[in-house]
Amino acid sequence: MSSHAEQLTEAEVTALADAVERFVRDVVAPYERDPRCGAHGPTEELVMELREKARAAGVLTPHIRPDGRHLTQRQTAVVLQRSGLSPLGPVAVNTMAPDEGNMYLLGKVGSPELKERFLKPMVEGRARSAFFMTEPAEENGAGSDPSMMQTTCHLDGNHWVINGRKAFITGAEGAKVGIVMAKAEEGACMFLVDLPNPAIRIDRVLETIDSSMPGGHAVITIDNLRVPADQMLGEAGEGFRYAQIRLSPARLSHCMRWYGACVRAQEIATAYAVKRKAFGKLLIDHEGVGFMLAENRIDLKQAELMIDWCASVLDTGALGTKESSIAKVAVSEALMRIADRCVQVMGGAGVTGDTIVEQVYREVRAFRIYDGPTEVHKWSLAKAIKREALTAQG
Known part of the structure; x- marks a missing residue:
């Protein structure tokens, strides 16, 4: 399974993205009120039902081609933005976090044996995964x-023994593949494990503001987990280096998906504003409402361009750490403004579950924290600015 990026023609990428959009709008969106969508995401039954439909429609895992090659990041952006038009869209077509980032990482650094065993079922949409890095704040x-x-x-013989606690582990409940990070004397290490495993205990699934990711976000205890040495990714001490490979594309793919959700929220709010009347005229004809929708259009375009810019940097082969920080902050903050205005435009209707607008608001609010809070990215950028300035001064 190759990890090289595939350069499709612009027409081919557009056709693929259009097919994803048709599927998400026509097939997936009607499931948004399905009772199997709960506080901890859609049930496994619903996930697999949607993926079977995606498979039949030829849009399952659309960012990875049949020969295993990934689309470029710019091409991926076009496709993943369309998949995000419904909160269920990425789940249905297998572009969801953390699976999308985990597939990217394994495609880049996994051995042929590990790809066959762990990556293949993920690409086929038959296995979900979890990334075990974050730990309890308390x-x-x-x-x-x-x-x-x-x-x-x-290391104990030909196995590594892992102990610790993890928190906010997205999708751990129901996952079949785990990527576990731990520290050895040599430094950080990364392991692939089959799930479920009796040594990895889900203590509880947290009640969180968001509800789009299957399995929710769990608190985990790892108690004497034994992992064969050949299931380590790379060498001992290389864990953070591999995490960096995953980091920037995963940040950016979050931007892509939630951009699509905010496009849909803007559509719903606009449809409401051109139908609902107050004080003798349509809502959109009131400057306070019309200007909010205009500001949303501006923010959407700026977010789209920021995603495309960062994707083009990653397509050069650069890690794009600074660029992805800039994009993550700019896009997540813009999408938060958009989602907030959509709720405001719709008034009371905007805070109900009658449309996905309130869910988009909740999901994007969480996104301002996931993959690094805005403030951490700004702090990191400020440190880089200081280094650059001091270097320039000699």
Whole structure:
């Protein structure tokens, strides 16, 4: 399964994205009120039902071609933005976090054996995955600062033994593939494991503001997990380097998907504003409402361009750490403004579950924290600015 990017023609990418959009709008969107969509995301039954429909429609895992090659990041953006037009869209077509980022990482650094065993069922949409890095804040574990990692691992014969606690582990409940990060004397390590595993216990699934990701976000105890040495990604001490490979594209794909959700929210709010009347005229004819929708259009375009710019940097082969920080902050903050205005335009209707607007608001609010809070990215950028300025001064 190749990890090289595939350069489709613009027409081919557009056709693929159009097919994804038709599927999400026509097939997936009617499921948005399905009772199997709960506080901890859609049930496994619903996920697999939607994926079977995506498979039949030829749009399952659209960002990875049949020969295993990934689309370029710019091409991926076009496709993933369309998949995000429904909160269920990425789940249905298999472009959802954390699976999309995990597939990208394994495609880049996994051995042929690990790809066959762990990556193939994920690409086929038959297995979900979880990325075990974040740790409980009350135990002063790793969060925005991964160097605080307390989960340990040590070599015992031809197995590594892992112990620790993890928190906010998206999709752990129901996942079949796990990527576990722990620290050894050599430094951070990354392991692939089959799930479920009796040594990985789900203590509880957290009640969170968002509700789009299957399995929710869990608190985990890892108790003497034994992992064969050949299931380590790379070498001991290389875990953070591999995490960096995953980091920027995963940040950016979040931007892509939630951009699509905000496009849909803007459509719903606009349809409401051109139908609902107040004080003798349509809502959109009131400057306060019309201007909010105009500001949304401006923010959407700026977000789209920021995603495309960062994707073009990643397509050069650069890690794009600074660029992805800039894009993550700019896009998540813009999408938050958009979602907030959509709720406001719709008034009371905007805070009900009658449309997806209130869910988009909740999901995007969480996105301002996931994959690094805005403030952490700004702090990181400020440090880079300082280094650059001091270097320039000699």
